[in-house]
Amino acid sequence: MADQVYFENLSVGQELPPIKIAPDKQQLVKFAAGSGDFNPLHFDENFPLLKPMGLTENIVHGRFKYAQVGRLVFALAGYKGRVKKFGVSYRGMDMLNKEITAGGVVTAKRQEGGENLVDLDVWTMDVEGKKTTPGTATVALPSRR
Amino acid sequence: MADEFEITDEMRAQIGVDSEPWTYEVTTTSVRMYARGIGTEDPIHYDVDFAKSQGFRSIVAPLGYLGTPVYLPGQNDPTFGFPRRAGGPRLNIPMKGLLDGGTETEYLDVICAGDVLVETSHLADLKLRDSARGKMLFITNESVYKNKETGQVVAKQRLTSIHY
Amino acid sequence: MAQVHFEDVKEGDEIPQLKKNCSTQQLVLWAAGSGDFYQIHYDKDFAQATGLKGLIVHGALKNAFLGQLLHDWIGEAGQVRRFGCSYRGMDEPNQDILCRGVVTKKYSEGGKHFVELDVWTEKPDGKKTSPGTALVTLPSKN
Numbered sequence: 533m534a535d536q537v538y539f540e541n542l543s544v545g546q547e548l549p550p551i552k553i554a555p556d557k558q559q560l561v562k563f564a565a566g567s568g569d570f571n572p573l574h575f576d577e578n579f580p581l582l583k584p585m586g587l588t589e590n591i592v593h594g595r596f597k598y599a600q601v602g603r604l605v606f607a608l609a610g611y612k613g614r615v616k617k618f619g620v621s622y623r624g625m626d627m628l629n630k631e632i633t634a635g636g637v638v639t640a641k642r643q644e645g646g647e648n649l650v651d652l653d654v655w656t657m658d659v660e661g662k663k664t665t666p667g668t669a670t671v672a673l674p675s676r677r
Numbered sequence: 678m679a680d681e682f683e684i685t686d687e688m689r690a691q692i693g694v695d696s697e698p699w700t701y702e703v704t705t706t707s708v709r710m711y712a713r714g715i716g717t718e719d720p721i722h723y724d725v726d727f728a729k730s731q732g733f734r735s736i737v738a739p740l741g742y743l744g745t746p747v748y749l750p751g752q753n754d755p756t757f758g759f760p761r762r763a764g765g766p767r768l769n770i771p772m773k774g775l776l777d778g779g780t781e782t783e784y785l786d787v788i789c790a791g792d793v794l795v796e797t798s799h800l801a802d803l804k805l806r807d808s809a810r811g812k813m814l815f816i817t818n819e820s821v822y823k824n825k826e827t828g829q830v831v832a833k834q835r836l837t838s839i840h841y
Numbered sequence: 842m843a844q845v846h847f848e849d850v851k852e853g854d855e856i857p858q859l860k861k862n863c864s865t866q867q868l869v870l871w872a873a874g875s876g877d878f879y880q881i882h883y884d885k886d887f888a889q890a891t892g893l894k895g896l897i898v899h900g901a902l903k904n905a906f907l908g909q910l911l912h913d914w915i916g917e918a919g920q921v922r923r924f925g926c927s928y929r930g931m932d933e934p935n936q937d938i939l940c941r942g943v944v945t946k947k948y949s950e951g952g953k954h955f956v957e958l959d960v961w962t963e964k965p966d967g968k969k970t971s972p973g974t975a976l977v978t979l980p981s982k983n
Contacts, residue, residue, distance in 0.1 A: 553716050557884040565873030566707075566714025568745055568758035575883055576865040594777035595741065599715040602740030611721060611731045615740055619781025619835070667779075710873070756866070 536610040539641070539648035539673040546638045548652070551604050554631040555592055563596045587625070592632065594622040597656045597665040600634040604654060605669045608636070612674045616647075618654065620667030626658055633657045636669065647672040682812050684803050688768055695797045699760045701744030701822065705735065705790040711742040728789070735790040741782055743822050743832055744794050768800075770814065770840050778815055778837030786824070786831040793825040794832075801835060814840040844916040847954035847979040852944050856958070859910045859940040863898050868934055871902045893931075900928035903938065903962045903971045910940040910960060911975055918980040924960065926973025932964065939963040942975065953978050 555563075560574045572579040574593050582588070598620050605615050626632055636654040643649065649672055656665040705725065712722035720727045721737050728736045738744070746753065746760050753760050788794070802817035815837055822832045842857075863871075868882045880887035881897060888896050904926055911921050932938050939962065946957040955978055962971040 555716070557887075558878055558880055559714075559716060561869050561872055561883055562710070562878055563714035564869055565878075566711035566742070570756050570758075570866050570869055570873075572756075572864075572866050572869075575869055577885065578865075595780060596715065598780045599739065599741045603715060603717050603719075606719070606740050611733075614787065615784060617781065617783045618740065619779065621779035621837075622777045667781075 534607065534610070536612050537608060537673060539650070539675045540677075542638050542641065542650055542673070544638050544641060548604060548608055548636040548638075551600055551607070551634040552631055553600060553634075554629055555596065556629055557590070560590065560592065560596070560628065563593055563599075567593065567595055569593055569595065587627075589627045589629075592626040592628065594665070597622070597626060597632060597634075600632060600656050601636075601654045601665065601667060601669070604634040604636055605652070605671055608650075608652075609671045609673065614672045616649065616670040616672055618667065618669035620654070620656075620665045622665055624658070624662055624664030626656070626664055631659050639668075648675050649673075682771055682805070682814065684805050684814075688803060691768070692800050692802070695799045697762045698795045698797045699762060700747045700825070701794040701796050702747060703738055703742075703744040703788055703790055703792040703794065707745050708736050708738050708742065708790045712739050715739055725790070733787065733789055734792075738788040738790070738792075740784075741780070743782070743788060743796070743820075743834060744792065746796075768816070770816075772812070772814060772840040774810075774839075774841040776839040776841070778817075778839040779835075780837075781835040783833045784831070785833075786829065788831060792831070794822045795825050796820050796822045802837075808841070810841045812841070816840065842913070842916065844918050845914060845979060847947065847949075847956070847981045848983075850944055850947055850956055850979065852946060854944045856910070856914045856942040856944070859906065859913065861906050861938040861940065862936065863902070863932075863934045863938070865896065865934050868896065868898065868902070871899055871905075875899070875901060877901065894933075896934050898932040898934060898938070900971070903928065903932065904973075906938065906940050906962060907942075907960045907971065907973060907975070910942055911958075911977060914942070915977050915979060920978045922955075922976045922978060924973065924975035926960065926962075926971040928971055930964070930968055930970030932962065932970050937965050938970075939965075945974075949981075954981050 564570050609615050634656045636652045640651040652669045654669045655663040798820040801819040804815040806813045817837045820834045942958045942960040958975045960975050961969045
């Protein structure tokens with residue numbers, strides 16, 4: 533686990549170190565197991581809904597991408613920080629075996645209710661650079677003071 | 678007909694009406710499976726002794742995981758696992774297509790293995806938009822999760838689904 | 842089902858059959874429940890790369906089906922002491938798997954009433970894919 537990030541260490545406009553993952557079928561089956569979403573859309577290449585959706589490959593669960601953004605902000609918060617809120621919209625589909633990059637940028641720093649808060653734009657991006665899962669997050673960080 | 682669909686006052690009246698509560702369990706096994714499912718290797722999600730050494734009650738639930746709903750055959754959806762329960766909104770949706778629209782989670786506390794949560798959900802928003810696909814209905818449900826032991830709200834989640 | 846008793850059973854009796862048919866979703870549910878994420882059970886390309894024709898059902902899942910066969914028969918007052926099978930033949934998803942059992946022996950010992958069975962899973966053509974045995978105890982009417 534990386535060193536704890538402190539409120540003073542971050543500046544507005546700073547980008548977070550990205551998290552990359554290219555989920556294969558086994559990963560999506562493990563996600564089905566962990567999340568309880570057993571929709572065959574994500575692991576059965578013969579699933580009847582694929583064709584009407586114009587798909588030739590199984591697609592990644594939206595919530596899997598959300599979880600990658602979750603990993604990103606959890607890593608930022610560290611064990612001493614706390615993620616207050618994070619949310620995304622599912623704007624595009626991501627395919628099996630294609631790399632997904634979770635990224636974020638600091639948009640504001642503020643103090644509220646005795647906490648040091650950092651606001652971020654967050655997203656997952658596909659291999660073509662399209663932000664298929666855009667969103668925002670707020671993280672409380674410890675202060676060195 | 679989906680194309681003639683309109684949001685009625687009767688539907689809007691269901692906004693804020695709480696469902697019956699349902700129990701969600703956060704166990705060491707379920708936290709580890711979710712963590713494996715998302716591809717993280719942070720020991721805080723796997724190693725109980727390590728998590729305790731860092732000041733947590735037990736291993737920490739990865740963000741977005743708020744426990745697994747108790748599954749009772751006939752009472753939960755067999756594919757998605759969510760409870761079909763009494764109370765909460767009843768909307769007659771004619772559209773056949775369904776997509777995940779968005780997810781937002783707000784945390785008031787850290788969720789760890791060993792926590793038993795009680796969740797209630799209510800309809801939070803309804804929006805109808807026209808698109809190339811025809812009418813698209815955006816339904817947002819909000820779920821509130823309370824720790825069963827303390828009664829405190831620990832998390833809230835807003836889920837948006839798109840019906841087209 | 843009414844509770845079956847030791848006196849109701851005789852050697853050669855077949856117990857009620859259990860028919861299964863695994864969807865691909867069922868195989869993924871089993872992976873989740875068992876923790877066995879071997880790809881030959883849900884990734885056709887992977888399965889074929891190992892020389893298989895296509896997806897196959899986990900052996901342990903068929904073993905579990907035989908467990909269910911016995912559990913359903915013995916009722917709440919019965920107990921399964923031991924059961925096992927060999928995975929001799931492969932079963933595939935979306936095909937009937939018939940679970941069957943036949944009583945081979947019954948005896949009383951130490952105040953308990955034992956029933957031995959042959960159990961197995963069978964393909965639609967009758968081929969036995971997972972032959973095995975089981976030992977259960979049943980309550981007595983006396």
